Amino acid sequence: MISELYIVYSGRCLDCGSSHEVAESAESRLAATALIARLSAANLDAGPKVIGALVGTARGGEPVILVALSGAARPDLPIAFVPGLRAHAATAAAEAEALRRISALDTALGAVRASLLQLDGDNLRHAMAARASTRLAESARRRADRHQERSMHSRPGGGPPNEDALRLLDDDARLERQRLRDETRRDKEELEQLERSESQLNATRLALLSERRQVSAALMTQIFEAYRLRSLGGRVASIKDALSSTGYERAVPTGTGDCAAPRLVAEAGRLGLARVSLSEVWWAPGDDRHGRPVGPCADRCQPLMGFLLCPAGGPSESHVA
Ligand SMILES: [Zn+2]
Ligand SMILES: [Zn+2]
Numbered sequence: 614m615i616s617e618l619y620i621v622y623s624g625r626c627l628d629c630g631s632s633h634e635v636a637e638s639a640e641s642r643l644a645a646t647a648l649i650a651r652l653s654a655a656n657l658d659a660g661p662k663v664i665g666a667l668v669g670t671a672r673g674g675e676p677v678i679l680v681a682l683s684g685a686a687r688p689d690l691p692i693a694f695v696p697g698l699r700a701h702a703a704t705a706a707a708e709a710e711a712l713r714r715i716s717a718l719d720t721a722l723g724a725v726r727a728s729l730l731q732l733d734g735d736n737l738r739h740a741m742a743a744r745a746s747t748r749l750a751e752s753a754r755r756r757a758d759r760h761q762e763r764s765m766h767s768r769p770g771g772g773p774p775n776e777d778a779l780r781l782l783d784d785d786a787r788l789e790r791q792r793l794r795d796e797t798r799r800d801k802e803e804l805e806q807l808e809r810s811e812s813q814l815n816a817t818r819l820a821l822l823s824e825r826r827q828v829s830a831a832l833m834t835q836i837f838e839a840y841r842l843r844s845l846g847g848r849v850a851s852i853k854d855a856l857s858s859t860g861y862e863r864a865v866p867t868g869t870g871d872c873a874a875p876r877l878v879a880e881a882g883r884l885g886l887a888r889v890s891l892s893e894v895w896w897a898p899g900d901d902r903h904g905r906p907v908g909p910c911a912d913r914c915q916p917l918m919g920f921l922l923c924p925a926g927g928p929s930e931s932h933v934a
Contacts, residue, residue, distance in 0.1 A: 620908035622874065622891060624918025627860050633922035635845070635878075637906070638890035640668040645892040648680045648692075649904055652896060655690045661897035663907050665873030669886030679880050681873040682896075695880040698870050703839040704832075711832040718825045725818045734811050741800050752793055759786060833867070840870040842917065843879035845889060846926045852917070859919035869913040878921045 619642070623634035644666030652664065663683040671677050681695045759782050766775040766782070837852040844850075850858065852870055873893050881889050893909075895902040909915045 620892075620906055622909050622918055622922060624859055624915065624920070624922060626858065626919040626923045628858050629923060629925060633845075633919060633924065635889055635891050635922050637892045638668065641666055641890040641892040642894075642906070644668055644678045644680065645894045645906075646904065649894065649896065651692055652690070653898070655692065657687075657690065657896065659898050659900075661895055661900060661902060663873050663893050663910075664896045665877050665891065665893040667877035667881055667886075667889060667891045669881050669884075669889040672885050672887075677884065677886055679877050681876040681880075683872045684868075695876045698840050698842055698876060698879055699836070700839045700841065704836050707835050708832060711828050714828050715825060718821050718828070722818065722821050722825075725814050725821065729811070729814050729818075732807065732810055732814070734807055737807055738804070741804060745797070745800060748793065748796060752789060755789060756786075836867075837865075837869070841879075842870060842875055842921065843882040844921055844923045844925075845878055845882050845886075846924045847882045847885060848920075848923065848926065850920060855917050855920035858923075859916060861916035863916075865916055866912055869917070872910060872914050874909055874914050875917060875921055 619637035621634050621636040623632055625632050645664065648664055648666050665681045665683075667679040667681075669677050669679075679695050680692065686697055687694065763779060763782055766778040768774055834853075840852045841849050842852065842855045852865065856862075856865065874891060877891060878889075893907040895905050895907055897903045909918055914921075
């Protein structure tokens with residue numbers, strides 16, 4: 614059977630407690646192939662992108678063919694693609710604000726990085742260690758010198774020791790110890806100051822990074838909220854609500870909802886089409902993939918399938934991008 618070669622779109626739906634599926638058909642595959650020819654004639658750029666076609670029957674019984682491109686809208690092409698599902702206007706202001714905030718955070722992060730570079734902690738530590746070892750070597754050398762001078766002035770076995778010279782040597786040793794202590798203390802203070810500055814800068818850096826992540830995540834949530842997916846049964850949901858109706862718990866990537874399949878299903882749901890079949894193929898001229906069937910992408914579309922393919926109707930929002 615040739616139908617075994619056809620891709621089946623399917624997904625589990627928690628609302629119905631069962632799986633829903635829609636398969637490709639000879640008609641949908643043909644419609645996708647015909648779309649490739651039309652895109653070639655319209656000189657679409659080389660891509661790659663996924664394109665799709667959906668075939669169904671309207672309420673009046675007439676056949677309907679819908680076509681879609683994934684990604685950005687292409688009003689420049691003379692083909693009536695089904696519309697995208699994201700209400701761009703709803704998030705434009707939030708997006709601009711988030712991008713402004715992210716750019717300010719990036720500037721602040723750049724300044725922190727520059728300060729850390731300027732602080733140059735590693736070099737400072739190396740210089741300090743080198744200074745300490747020079748100090749110890751010099752002090753050992755002077756101790757040895759004093760030892761030699763002391764034995765000269767002590768005159769063992771002949772004459773009285775030169776008390777004045779010995780006292781001077783003792784003073785010298787005392788001063789030397791004091792100087793060593795002072796210099797060691799100064800280095801310790803300098804090191805502590807360096808570590809305080811470094812840890813302040815690192816704390817600032819982490820806080821900025823965390824705020825940046827929060828701003829991005831909040832924007833992502835808002836963007837996902839601005840999608841109006843529609844199931845085959847005509848129910849409308851945000852990406853979040855659609856995912857919760859399929860029990861998918863992980864995060865979905867940017868671009869979820871922008872593929873051909875969700876757009877085609879939304880239009881089929883809006884029109885109330887029956888006997889639906891669906892094909893997605895690669896548009897990638899000059900590439901092995903060109904014209905090859907794709908099926909639902911694993912990380913964006915598959916998690917939504919249980920919602921998209923659900924035939925159950927329900928209260929429908931009129932708000933569609
Ligand atoms: Zn997809
Ligand atoms: Zn269902």
